[in-house]
Amino acid sequence: MLSPAFLSKLRRLLPAHCVLNEREDLLPFESDGLAVYRNTPDVVALPENEAQVAAILKLCHAEKVAVVARGAGTGLSAGAIPVDGAVLLVLAKLNRIKAIDPLTRTAVIEPGVRNLAISEAVAGHNLYYAPDPSSQIACSIGGNVAENSGGVHCLKYGLTVHNIMKLRAWTIDGQLLEIGNESLDAPGYDLLALLTGSEGMLAVITEVTVKLLPRPERAQVVLAAFDDVAKAGAAVGNIIAAGVIPAGLEMMDRLAIQAAEAFVHAGYPLDCEALLLCEVDGVNEEVSADIYTVRKVLEASGAIEIRTAESEAQRLKFWAGRKAAFPAVGRLAPDYYCMDGTIPRGALPHVLKRISEMSAEYGLAVANVFHAGDGNLHPLILFDANQPGELAKAEAFGGKILELCVEVGGTITGEHGVGLEKINQMCAQFATPELSRFHDVKAAFDPDKLLNPGKAVPELHRCAEWGAMHVHGGQLTHPELPRF
């Protein structure tokens, strides 16, 4: 609990309507996009400008009060979930686009600006901001930087880290870090990369300069159906081996296809085990050349049906099914749990086989949606939270999937972050020396551990406890750690 004395100091820094601590006002901030994790915040601060952010941080630092930054709260790993005794610092009101420079192809924006609002604001210049998470109508650019978010187009256009140039960020003691600049590099260490994906653990971001790209002249999508998931997986590698880098390369399995088709009637073939959507974009002539190559490769890879969108309307319809895959799968069961592992693409058939075996073991159905181009797998585990024990079962199953991703040389999270959700699996992915270095990085910015405590990087004793429960092939993980 925060003391009344602290709260009154906080109130002095902000207009009255910018500090919330009545119960009903706090409810919308209990969770992020991963709603099974909930905690009521002690207090919510909604600063309206950068100076207020800095003042709040200084106060919290002086009083040793923790701070959890929050953007739009669409995160899927409970990264922005409130922490007891902390201020929840919501950046949503810092939502101005400060400058657009069409010739330099950059925009300077505040962290609360929604991802899609950037592309909308610069559309008149025939420019756009490339990273396009499916949540782009809602998620904030500050959250995107904190999670290093990706989207359907990141194989070709990169993640957030590849599309930003400069940050203004504040350390917990109220110091301004100006990271990066308007040129293409900066002297010293690459702190821009270090802050990207740091999940609100190192500094609070108050301004982002993003890179804008010219809108491609043309985009075209090919849809291909396969009677075997492994063949679809192989086709993905074959397209890339043929020298094409698709703008988007997405895969869905049978359950996901059926759910999406029933939901949005995208016109997907239903009698197949896997569907690939391959989009190529660029200059008109390049797109024609690539479509030709892609179709040939798909044929050679054993596709049972191949369709090229005949119009922009049809292209959008093909995508509508994929983009609605999460809510569509959501209609199949009361709840679903979305996982986010990344694997080397070659391991796909093995991983999908293991997932379907585990699905039988746990008695929970799984639909697979896959950013196939970059090996980022989103298995959606279906369950019913009202059935006693099912949530725990879904979480256990999800944890196993992530450990499987690590086993095949992948990672526990491709784009959703660790947050609170995957904190145990961090122990599977990293050994003690690496985890210690992560704590060192944290300490270089925030030695008192006041920013987003308990998230993203597990304390070593936690891994010791976790390791004791996960004896792997007779070998204790983290054997060097004391157990208690």
Next chain:
Amino acid sequence: MLDTLIERIRAAHESNTPLIIQGGGSKTFYGNADEGEVLSTRALAGIVDYQPKELVLTARAGTPLAEIEGLLAEQNQMLAFEPPHFGGPATLGGCIAAGLSGPRRPYAGAARDFVLGVRMVDGTGQPLRFGGQVIKNVAGYDVSRLMVGALGTLGLITEVSLKVLPKPAAESTLQFELDEATAILKMNQWAGQPLPLSATSWHAGLLTLRLSGAASAVQVAQAKLGGEALKDAAAFWQRLRDQATPFFDKRPIWRLAVKPTTPPLNLGDAQWIEWGGAVRWLASNRPAANLREAAKSAGGHATLFRGAAPADGVFAPLAPALLGVHRNLKQRFDPRGIFNRGRLYSDF
């Protein structure tokens, strides 16, 4: 081999002996003077894994870049950031530690953009592994990218995994006689249009521009832009990449990284512009303070690239808050400061 290096680093940590990490020595000119015994990575060589279909290559730090590029070329792939070799036997480790990229950088990305994972040994002799061999990975802080451009001051890089890309099917280079201001404007206007640009340069009244992509796309763009086709273009871009033209024999050579649309700096020095206007190479004897100020007010920073270091060092001094973070990181990764002492900044 790795064990021997780790032993030496542990011993150096114990005895507080500074070490100079060295690969092919192609970039010894770059950065501030450092002190210590040479720790060579050359024996730590070899490609560990290459999966063309995964677009991922992993190699040990001492592997010559030329060997990597040769292997990639067999599969029609490339390092898209076009790293400079500077005429020497450049290695992968040095390439990543220096973090320098070549002509394709503004259009394809920098060295740091292609790093997926590293194995390294910190200043206490502890081997560490960050990132991996997959394109998307947000588990833990991005320490792999932190190593890019750190000039070895945070640890010895022992292995790197990189994302690689297919080679473009066709390339063509065009030249235009244009004054500096118009060239800068054109480079930026064209970059804002869907054209397959892959490199730009302006020097002595001549704008040179490379197009890369499907043959038909390159042809159409060429027809649209006009200009004179340059013969022997590959050699032109390679010489620029490696600074193997007489311009770069001058001393000192400054690198001013600026906002690409910055109008001509008008400092009156010989100049070569690259990266769509974002890099201005100057052969200039002006005081460092003047050049640093010019770069800063143009949204960037100035580096003394070749020649004698000015009093404030080769790299632009950092603001106090940033310097603090740098010191803290250095202290954690290399507590006794044994790696490349002074190479990046004089106080660590």
